[in-house]
Amino acid sequence: MIAGAVALGLVASPVASPAQTGGKEIVLPQLGEPADVVMSPREEFEIGSRVTAQIHAAGYAIEDPELEDYVAQLGWHIASHTANTPEHLEFFVVRDPRINAFALPGGFMGFNAGLLMAAETESELAGVVAHELAHVTQRHIARTISGTRAADIATWAAVLAAIIAGSAAPDVVLGALSLGQAATLQRQINFTRNHELEADRIGIGNLIDAGFDPEGMVSFFQRLEQQSRLYGSQMPEILRTHPVNTTRISEARTRAAGHSGNDQAERPLLFGLMRSRARVLSAERPSQALDYFSRRISSGNDDAAEQYGAALALHELGNYAGSRERLAPLLEAHPRQPNLQLLEAHNLRRMQRTDEALARLQAALEHHPRYAPALFAYAETLMDDGQADRARQFLLDEFRHVAEFPLAHQILARAARESGDRAELAYQSAAYSWRRGDSATAIGQIDAGLRQASLTEKERARLRSFRREVRDTLPENWRPERQRGPRDDTQSEE
Template sequence: MARTLVMTARCSISRLLIGLLACLTVVSTVASARDYQLPSIGQPADAYMSPAEEDKIGRQVVAQLLERSLIIEDVQLREYLTSIGTRLAEHTSSDASAFRFYPIDSSQINAFALPGGYIGINAGLVTETETESELAGVVGHEMAHVTQRHIARQIEATSGMGWATAAAILVAAIAGGGDPDAISAAVTAGVSNLGQQQTNYTRAHEFEADRIGIRTLAAADFNPDGMASFFEKMQRRSRLYGNQLPEILLSHPVSNTRMAEAESRAKDYPSPSVRESDAYPLMRERARVLMSRQLGELVRYYEQRRADADDGQPNAAIDYGYALALSRIGRNAEAAQILAPYVEQNPDSKAFTLALADAYSQAGDTGRARDMLEAARRQFPRSPAVKLDYARLLVDGSDPEAARAFLLQDRDLLGQSSEAQQMLAQVAGQQNNLGEAYYRQAKYYELRGAFAPAINQLRTALQTAELNAFDKARLRALLDQMVRACHSAWSERECREQVTADARY
């Protein structure tokens, strides 16, 4: 059992989160099962974990990741990852709305699928890929874990471990910050009933996810070799790591048999019609900049890359990353000078347009930034990134009423974006509208799954703020709604504990 716990600590969130599937994998498969027979798709997973229970676990974990700033809250990068997932989902048995994609603030090369269709892609994985098909291959693999109900099926294999226990393992691992002792304690308490049970389901699940993912890649006009080529590259690089394997090889073990089968399946699609997005190389550099902790070193990295160009020709992706890095250290005029020609040459590029508008805004040229964003709104009317950048410019540009009117007319954005709610709270505060400010800040917390601070804030507002009768009734109704939502998302006991703990700070 000690060996099991050590292995679990390695695979469970050693620096972030690999995911429940990986954790349950190592907990329940210490031995040497050799049978790679794939389980049938029609297993009665609902008998052990319903879709609603899976979604509950996923929402709990995402809330914890947000609370600990482990998700990169960049709308543009998330929008791009969602576009890949949506394209793949069109060729699966599930609707695109069944999945949610999150960029994870980690340089580790990994990705994970949570119950309920919540998929995390580490920024380090994005930057390590060389083609969009490689990135899509990993995303498609994780989506297959979701569509095939692998987590519920793994719980079935582990004597019906309940969803509450599964959630406790994940949340405790996150709360432990990756500390092996905290993870081991959580696992010991949660899976003590497993004993020395051995199962080969996990390896079978990996094969199944490969098979379905490759088929989906080809159907979505990505290169079906993308998945196999990326895992093969990681396997080759592992020889350089020694005992420090890339995280993705710990959570997705790659064997010669698995690689051979993946390559063979890719050959079933001999003449793929490959379509890759022009946004991919730009978003890869965006991920590199967003996860960087050493901006000075990052600027020097880009300067060296630009100097090393063999043909002396500009590289759009490298220049984009360089401009983003310059903006982050306050050199916005230089960033704008780099970006402006690319916007002129690529008028349909949302990434270049938003980067240049931001550089202008940060440099104080808000008039030019506003003109660009108003044009972008017409060009990309459905883009949350464009909408939020425009609203942010209005808020920062001392036009709060325009920002408020713009945000309130977009119900879809308000229902999905915590940032939009927070901007409305900021605007209400500027206008000294306390009732509205408290309401919107509570909605901000709600969209992040942070019910405890929402409840405490509303209680404080009702007890101390000078509110009119309408605002009091509105906030009381929202408080009741938040309490019910908290009980539903966790349990009444856990909700009370979280509210009490939050009130101490």
């Protein structure tokens, strides 16, 4: 899916011996490549947020709190074992069955649904996450584009977005930029061999420190390399952009030798459920996913993950009774597993058995009080029950546990709409757009709110302040289409 700088490099290869202090590796960028001279962290963040906004706007991301939370928790767990944990990391799942992952400037990291489906263990998936995270912590894109200052932030964002979207349709790249400029800039952001080796080395070290089995990283790409001989033109994108060879696999296995991970890091049940969830939510039609799981179950592969996948597919098809029937044995075997509880609650919601759904969610929150997807589901179920004000207050009380999700603002906007609070609706709708990287849309939503004659001075001041904050993230020459003349943030109220 991703070419060049934003594609995953494969397994480890040795480099010069790292500096050691008491046996702890010190991870430093290579000398002579000061990333800050080329691109500041703020510029990196702006590029990454712009590309991410385009991915979301195109419907290319799976906006599902359970998948998002799973990938984010996995990523932050590995990040906590790095020598220099980034201040900002944002993880999302891409609606693409191809096997790939990518790191954008500013700490934005995307993982194809196909990657989750192809991994056989959580350590295999964690190996990919660790490698991509190393690209982020070492700021490889900023270090790679040294000397290419002719391209501005908007151009870099366009190039990266075009590469992401255009891997299966080259005309997308041509539509984004002129052919010559696109080709030149794409060559500039190809990771160097040293960067790939650095990401391999750091990634596998962090994987070990985080308690995962580094052999999973090796076996995953070895399996893909063996399978690639059968793919022909359909070779996985992850191998197309960074071919694997036996030497790199061998060196990675040597580095992984003697490390086997621990029982605390691996979560086989959760990994299996999320892999099945990715398959259902990325399928063109839920019926395709149901057929897949039905065949698997009929052939004897009837573990919890397969049964959950079938139950989720039935839910997506609107067969809530059938979903509950498929889910019942899993709930009996794993009564405290939150994702199983959530699917049961969503079935009850759709069957308009709101009281039972709320009771099910309350039980889940007793054991997992900080689990954001359950908090969201509880708030939405309260709104289903006509309790919009209570839902809003509940979510605000728990906001510290859900603040990293743009969905929190979307739900608060829905609650404001149902309560008739137009000022709050404008604020939360704009916050949702802004958090997804769409500052221009956020400005428009704030402006619409400011035109409400019924606003109190406090509400107007809040929206004005937020507008200035959002406006600061836009280029100096940006103007709303209807706005002319000198920049004036108060024009929106006229």
